[in-house]
Amino acid sequence: MTAAAAPGAPAMPLPIEARGLTKSFGRLTAVDSLDLAVHPGEVFGFLGPNGAGKTTTIRLLLGFINPSAGTCTLFGRSGWEPGARRRVGYLPAELAIDRRYTASDVIEFFGELRGGYDRQFTRDLLDRFALDPSRPLGDLSTGNRRKVGIVQAFMHRPDLLILDEPTSGLDPLLQQEFHRLVREEASRGATVFLSSHVLPEVEALASRVAILRKGRLVTVASIAELRRRARQRIDLFTATPPPRGLFETLPGVRQVTYHDGGVQLLVEGSVDPVVKAAAGLTVERIHTPGQDLEDLFLEYYQEAAP
Amino acid sequence: MTIFRRTFRDRRRALLWWTLGLVVINVVTLVFYPTVRNSQSFDELVQQMPEPLRATFGMAGGVSLSSAPGYLWVRLFSSLLTALLVVYAIVGGASLVGGSEEDGTLELILANPISRASLAAQRVLALAALLALLVLGSALSLLLLAPPFSALDGIDGAGLAAAFAGLYTLALLHAAVAFAGGAISGRRGPGFAAATVLAAGGFLAQGLLTAADAPGWVRNLNPWHWYLHTNLLAFGPSVSAVLPALLLAVVPVAAGVASFRRRDLR
The missing domain is CATH 3.40.50.300 (P-loop containing nucleotide triphosphate hydrolases)
Structure with a gap:
């Protein structure tokens, strides 16, 4: 020993x-x-x-x-x-x-x-x-x-x-x-x-x-x-307005906001379901705003903390 | 002694300008001495005053205003020269800890392996040394420039040394009080305030209490009295003009270091 x-x-x-x-x-x-x-x-x-x-x-x-x-x-x-x-x-x-x-x-x-x-x-x-x-x-x-x-x-x-x-x-x-x-x-x-x-x-x-x-x-x-826990913001710019209800029910999607060019999503965890769902649309551009802590974590932990 | 050397280096350029300023004051004072020496009227006026009032002019003990010791004592050692040295001491003392803490520069120095007590002590010693050099500069310039004006007649080396030593310890006491105010509060302001109260209050009280012929023990509470009460140029070395102020200066320094050691930095 x-x-x-x-x-x-x-x-x-x-x-x-x-x-x-x-x-x-x-x-x-x-x-x-x-x-x-x-x-x-x-x-x-x-x-x-x-x-x-x-x-x-x-x-x-x-x-x-x-x-x-x-x-x-x-x-x-x-x-x-x-x-x-x-x-x-x-x-x-x-x-x-x-x-x-x-x-x-x-x-x-x-x-x-x-x-x-x-x-x-x-x-x-x-x-x-x-x-x-x-x-x-x-x-x-x-x-x-x-x-x-x-x-x-x-x-x-x-x-x-x-x-x-x-x-x-x-x-x-x-x-x-x-x-x-x-x-x-x-x-x-x-x-x-x-x-x-x-x-x-x-x-x-x-x-x-x-x-x-x-x-x-x-x-x-x-x-x-x-990284697994963090939320990501995804902006999908589509040729035609995306159908309502497509993203709302997907796992991990926390927030859906429609705008003139398409839709903005707030996703927790893997974005795979979102990408797969978006495959059915004509996506012209994907924008993921910088992962600044102020954006990403602050709101998340404001909710999480008592 | 890294902090000592650094503090000294940081302030040597300013010291040069201050020394120059004191030399100018000496020169201007000396240049006017011959006119006073030749006019007896003001001196007669002073001699007719009651003794307490004469004492406020530093003319006690039969020293004539038109003599070199009388003239220099009144024009230099109980006026502008003292005031300037005390200002130098106060400004320097308040900045040692309070000033550098207020500027924010203290913190990064204290991220190094040095204790706060050692830093404060080394800075106080550096200021004491700078102040000594400033006084020495003033003394040397007087020694060199006075003879052509016969402004050292009746003043011996002991008298000159006594006057400058008294001046030095008085200024040092003010530096110590200013340091303590800064070290305790972490800002310059309280250091300036405490030492300025001592300076202005002490100087005014010395004049008023002497003129009012207040009891000796009351007057002796005042460090300015220790320095001003006899014409050191004329009567030479005096323990009471040097030692009490020197010993007393230890008190605010110790208090400042003790507080600074454990308190939160700002």
């Missing part, structure tokens, strides 16, 4: 763990009894509409604010302890750094605070994102400031990356580059906590997702599971 895990041996501390985490500001409960366990090496998506409590959760994790109740830890230690933050790279939703600093200043300053950083890797990052490190942040565009944020979060190759709305303000090409970077770091073994309100980004990167609404955890599920 081999002892894979000796009984009684202390478990490896999780990169992120929260138990009953609660934060109230006056009468507003921004985060309510949150339980989270993020495992080593996973890319964990943290989804929710704006104001759901995502940033508040991150600020609790990093020890910027104290929980009203419950606990949260980074690698088993409170984020309030400086040592717990040594292994963390943090990209805030809005980069607030002294406007007079250049990217070089930021790298030098934060590198020193962290007791060193990967110089070659940082140089490569600057190249990769085509960032001139000698210009003051105040002179940079939003996109370029964003890049400075990315570089400072990744430069010391942290074990845990906490990314808050990482690609807002980045153009699509840079978003792709950023996604590649996240995947590389994850395959190196880094854990990634990715907070976002846009589904495609989380879908592209995360393996598991937590959905937050009004401070409460609605669900924690794999992407595949979410």
Whole structure:
């Protein structure tokens, strides 16, 4: 018999763990009894509409604010302890750094605070994102400031990356580059906590997702599971108006709206029955509006949650 | 000491301009000294005043207004020079934590492995060092520029050192109070407010209470009295002009750090 895990041996501390985490500001409960366990090496998506409590959760994790109740830890230690933050790279939703600093200043300053950083890797990052490190942040565009944020979060190759709305303000090409970077770091073994309100980004990167609404955890599920549960909007533009009653009774169809060009459907789960039914019509164009979380999940979970 | 060095670097350009400003004040003051030295009438007027009123002009103990120690004490050390140094101290002190928290720049720095107490302490030390350099700059410029105007006659090194040391500790106390207001509230405003109340209130109370010949223990509650009550240029080093303010400054710093350590950031 081999002892894979000796009984009684202390478990490896999780990169992120929260138990009953609660934060109230006056009468507003921004985060309510949150339980989270993020495992080593996973890319964990943290989804929710704006104001759901995502940033508040991150600020609790990093020890910027104290929980009203419950606990949260980074690698088993409170984020309030400086040592717990040594292994963390943090990209805030809005980069607030002294406007007079250049990217070089930021790298030098934060590198020193962290007791060193990967110089070659940082140089490569600057190249990769085509960032001139000698210009003051105040002179940079939003996109370029964003890049400075990315570089400072990744430069010391942290074990845990906490990314808050990482690609807002980045153009699509840079978003792709950023996604590649996240995947590389994850395959190196880094854990990634990715907070976002846009589904495609989380879908592209995360393996598991937590959905937050009004401070409460609605669900924690794999992407595949979410995709199965998610609703899709399908616009069918037909040569002649589709007959009434054709779609209403199909399994998964939740809503049918007729318009001048045809019909719009809201479908839960597989769209197969809809496609098969539509085969009998002259469909000139199919339009499926972008799967934005705000559209897709918000209404769904507004109903689902009490 | 990364935060110390960074704070120092961030503020050195501003320090240069402030130093320049203080040099200009010294020059303007010195340029007008010869005209005062040669006119005795105002001095006679002052000498006829009752002692308490004379004391409000810093003329107690038989120091003449037309002498170098009298002139410089009134024109520099109990007026514009002090006011400017105190303003520098207040603006700097309120920004150390309160200002950078209000700007939002504090949070990302604290995402690094540094404790809040260490960050606050290093920033306070950096401001104390900057303030010392500013005072030193003013002292050196006075030392270099005064001789051609005979404006150091009757002032020895000890007197000059005493006056600048008193000035420094008074400004430092205001920086400490401004820091505490900012560190406790997370905003600049309360830091400005607390330290400005101390500055304006202390200065006015010193003048009024001295003129009214209030009891010594009442006047001694006021840090401005510790610094202003004797002409340090004329009478030289005084423990009471330096030590109490220095010790007292520890209190708001400790209170500010203690509150900042555990509270929520804004």
